[in-house]
Amino acid sequence: MLELTHYIDGAHVKGTSGRFTNIFNPATGEVQAKVPLASKEEVEQAVAIAAAAQPAWAATNPQRRARVMMKFVALLQRDMDKLAEALSREHGKTLPDAAGDVQRGLEVVEYCIGAPHMLKGEFTDSAGPGIDMYSMKQPLGVTAGITPFNFPAMIPMWMFAPAIVCGNSFILKPSERDPSVPLMLAELMEEAGLPKGILQVVNGDKETVDAILYDETIQSVGFVGSTPIAEYIYGTGCAQGKRVQCFGGAKNHMIVMPDADMDQAADALVGAGYGAAGERCMAISVAVPVGDETADRLIEKLIPRIDALKVGPYTAGNDVDYGPVVTAAAKTNIERLVQTGIDQGAKLVVDGRDFKLQGYEDGFFVGPHLFDNVTKDMDIYKHEIFGPVLSTVRAQSYEEAIGLAMDHEYGNGTAIFTRDGDTARDFANRINIGMVGVNVPIPVPLAYHTFGGWKKSVFGDLNQHGPDAFKFYTRTKTVTSRWPSGIKEGGEFSIPVME
Numbered sequence: 001m002l003e004l005t006h007y008i009d010g011a012h013v014k015g016t017s018g019r020f021t022n023i024f025n026p027a028t029g030e031v032q033a034k035v036p037l038a039s040k041e042e043v044e045q046a047v048a049i050a051a052a053a054q055p056a057w058a059a060t061n062p063q064r065r066a067r068v069m070m071k072f073v074a075l076l077q078r079d080m081d082k083l084a085e086a087l088s089r090e091h092g093k094t095l096p097d098a099a100g101d102v103q104r105g106l107e108v109v110e111y112c113i114g115a116p117h118m119l120k121g122e123f124t125d126s127a128g129p130g131i132d133m134y135s136m137k138q139p140l141g142v143t144a145g146i147t148p149f150n151f152p153a154m155i156p157m158w159m160f161a162p163a164i165v166c167g168n169s170f171i172l173k174p175s176e177r178d179p180s181v182p183l184m185l186a187e188l189m190e191e192a193g194l195p196k197g198i199l200q201v202v203n204g205d206k207e208t209v210d211a212i213l214y215d216e217t218i219q220s221v222g223f224v225g226s227t228p229i230a231e232y233i234y235g236t237g238c239a240q241g242k243r244v245q246c247f248g249g250a251k252n253h254m255i256v257m258p259d260a261d262m263d264q265a266a267d268a269l270v271g272a273g274y275g276a277a278g279e280r281c282m283a284i285s286v287a288v289p290v291g292d293e294t295a296d297r298l299i300e301k302l303i304p305r306i307d308a309l310k311v312g313p314y315t316a317g318n319d320v321d322y323g324p325v326v327t328a329a330a331k332t333n334i335e336r337l338v339q340t341g342i343d344q345g346a347k348l349v350v351d352g353r354d355f356k357l358q359g360y361e362d363g364f365f366v367g368p369h370l371f372d373n374v375t376k377d378m379d380i381y382k383h384e385i386f387g388p389v390l391s392t393v394r395a396q397s398y399e400e401a402i403g404l405a406m407d408h409e410y411g412n413g414t415a416i417f418t419r420d421g422d423t424a425r426d427f428a429n430r431i432n433i434g435m436v437g438v439n440v441p442i443p444v445p446l447a448y449h450t451f452g453g454w455k456k457s458v459f460g461d462l463n464q465h466g467p468d469a470f471k472f473y474t475r476t477k478t479v480t481s482r483w484p485s486g487i488k489e490g491g492e493f494s495i496p497v498m499e
Contacts (some may be wrong), residue, residue, distance in 0.1 A: 002033035004179060006042065006203055007186040008366050009049045010196030015261040016042060021176050023204065026092030026324035027313035029362035035179050038204040043140035043211035045169070046200040050142045050169035051217050053197030058167035059140045062116040065165050069112045072161075076106045079188065083181055083252040084416050087152055088314035090178035092323040092364070093276050095314050098153075102181075104444070105157030106428040108465045111447040115165040118470040128496075131482045139167030142244065144212050146233065147182070148225045149175035149326050150279045156182050158451070159222045160199055162469035164189075173212060177326055179203050187312065208487075213237050218243065220472065222464070224281070226384075227410075227456050233457035244255045245460035245472060250281045250412035250453065253405040254441055255427070256289040256298055257398065257418035264439070265417040266301035272415075273366050273390040273443035274309060277322045279330075281457075282413045282435070282442045285385060286374075287392045288401045295394045299349060299372055303388075306350045306368050312357060324364040325387060331364045334387030338369055341380035341391070347372040352388065384410070398423065412453035436459065 004023070005012040015036020023033040038046075057065070076083070080283055084098035091098070113446050119137050127133040139163050145159035152174060160170040174182035186201045202208060212218060213236045220243040223233045227248030237244035254272070256265045272284035289304075313319045335353065342348055352367020374381050374391040381391055395401035396417075415437035416427045424438045434453035437443030445451055447468070449480035452463030462468040 001031070003032055004035040004183065004203065006036065006038060006046070007199075007201035008046050009200070010190055010402045012183070015203070019205075023090055023177065024181070024327060024364075025089065026326055027315070027360055027365075028263055029328065033087070033180075035203045036178055038211070040207065040211040043202055043204075043208060046171055046202050046300045047142055047215050047217050049351060050171060050200055053170040054139070054141055057164075057195055059167065060167070062119050062165070062167075064113045065167065066113045067187070068193045068255050069109050069115075069161065072189055072194075073106055073109050073113070075188045075192055075393040076102060076109070079184075082154060082298060083184060086184060087178065087182045088323070090180055091149065091152060092326060093279075093314065094318070094320050094323055096318055097276055097313070101151050102153045104151075105154040105161075107447040108158050110159045111465065112165040112363050114160045115470075118467070119166065119474070121476075127480070128482075131480060133396045133478065133480050134240055135476050135478045137166075137470070138477055139474060142171065142218050143168045143220045143222075143473060144171040144173065144218050145222040146173045146209055146212065147175060147223075147224070149177040150276070150281070151224075152178045152181045153185065155224050156185060158464050158469075160189075162199060162465065163220075163473045164194065166470060166473040168473055170200070171212065171218065172199065172201045173204055173208055174201065175377050176203055181383065202473060209233070210236075213242075214240060216240075218242065222472075223247065230459050243472065245283070245462055245464070246458070247384045247452065247464065248457050248459065249410055250283075250457050251286060251381075251384055251408050251410040252282060252284050252413045252415075253286045253288050253408070254284045254415040254417065255395075255398075255401045255405070256287060256294060257416065257420065257423060258291050258294045259419045260294075261419070262301050263298050266305055267414075268297060268417065268441035269298075269302060269390065270305045270309070274306070274322055274352075274388045277325050277366065278387055278388045278425065279325060280442075282444055284415065284441050285389065286381065286404075287390060288395050288404055289392065290398055290401050292394060292396075295372070295392065299370075299392065302370060303350060304368055309368050311355065311365060311367065313360060313363070315432075322388065325366055326364065328364055330386065331366055334366050334385055334389065337380055337383065337385050337387075338389060341371050341374070341378060344380075346374045346378055346380060346391070349392075376407075376478045402427060402431065404493060406430075409456045410453070411455035412457035413437070413443055415439075415443060434463075
């Protein structure tokens with residue numbers, strides 16, 4: 001049995017808590033490794049090392065820190081295939097999708113190469129008689145991130161790359177379901193020239209998370225995962241005086257107007273709804289065709305596309321459309337929600353319940369499902385399914401359609417498919433959702449913009465990557481300076497005012 005490690009002070013370190021959890025091969029259902037779950041004492045040790053290493057790293061000028069990121073990008077490109085294979089082996093997603101996971105993280109690292117510019121302060125000379133005023137962006141100290149199973153390369157890089165290039169050290173607590181790639185990333189960062197102790201990987205569960213949240217040395221925590229846990233981490237972390245950003249669940253609607261290109265819309269829905277087995281916070285899980293005629297045409301286009309999906313292990317080739325879900329528990333939950341949809345009256349147009357893959361009967365595969373006539377009181381509409389299940393909610397007007405998306409408690413992403421510029425512009429301006437696509441089904445912003453939802457999809461004031469990341473991982477210090485020349489004799493006892 002392969003036993004994974006933590007990564008502390010530049011070395012792989014065995015766990016000492018005596019607690020482990022299994023890592024499965026989602027395609028076969030077999031246990032392929034075990035990973036240690038860190039105790040409070042192990043977290044404290046990692047934090048102490050990170051705290052000792054951070055001042056010297058913060059004193060390293062931003063250009064030199066950026067050069068580490070430049071080298072890291074080259075190493076990611078060199079090891080792309082190795083990283084993608086390790087990711088697919090533990091997560092189950094296809095190799096092209098796994099490579100995309102790495103690439104999306106790499107692009108944020110590329111943005112971080114611009115740190116010397118992003119970390120510039122402001123200066124005002126002669127703010128008063130002989131007085132200059134300037135601001136500095138300084139690192140927080142020791143920072144931390146708690147990342148999800150569905151993007152084990154991208155999300156860690158979205159957090160640790162800007163944190164580290166700003167001069168912080170970083171404690172990464174990856175998902176215990178697929179921790180191998182985060183460990184590999186830590187190795188590559190040090191190969192790129194990062195000093196030991198600046199990036200630590202501590203595997204664990206809730207005990208580990210709580211140790212991070214209550215550690216007084218850690219100054220900030222980032223999280224991506226489900227909304228209930230996001231609320232817990234945000235509330236607990238803020239109560240401890242930390243800077244916290246948490247990204248939670250989603251229920252992303254795609255509105256299809258009568259004038260939309262139905263082939264384009266159907267292709268977009270199949271890719272956005274079933275890619276990565278639906279295990280994406282930006283997956284489209286609700287199609288909202290406007291008008292029954294639009295809905296009938298859309299369903300007619302969707303059925304053959306869904307029937308043609310190739311489901312299988314990543315080892316079956318690059319033409320596999322999606323693989324298994326991550327755990328047996330995830331599969332069971334998806335199947336439970338599908339049954340509630342049937343019980344509550346939705347029409348199951350494409351039934352994937354009997355899907356079996358020869359030779360992989362014990363794997364965590366879930367067939368594709370398509371519901372029609374879903375209503376907003378149904379569980380499959382209200383809850384995030386996180387599986388290959390697409391629900392169709394028919395709207396009779398544009399106003400009804402936009403109202404569905406605006407009234408839902410989640411506000412991560414949304415999209416509209418239309419040929420009408422006025423409609424698209426109105427939608428983009430009115431919708432109360434953080435990321436909007438116009439004829440783009442998964443509107444994940446590029447690295448130089450920021451990623452983040454609204455409503456119960458986010459907790460905190462700043463988004464991930466882009467300029468917001470440099471704001472989150474630094475604090476501003478403002479200096480007011482006056483030199484001796486021209487200073488009056490004697491003290492001043494009134495509040496200074498301009499003369």
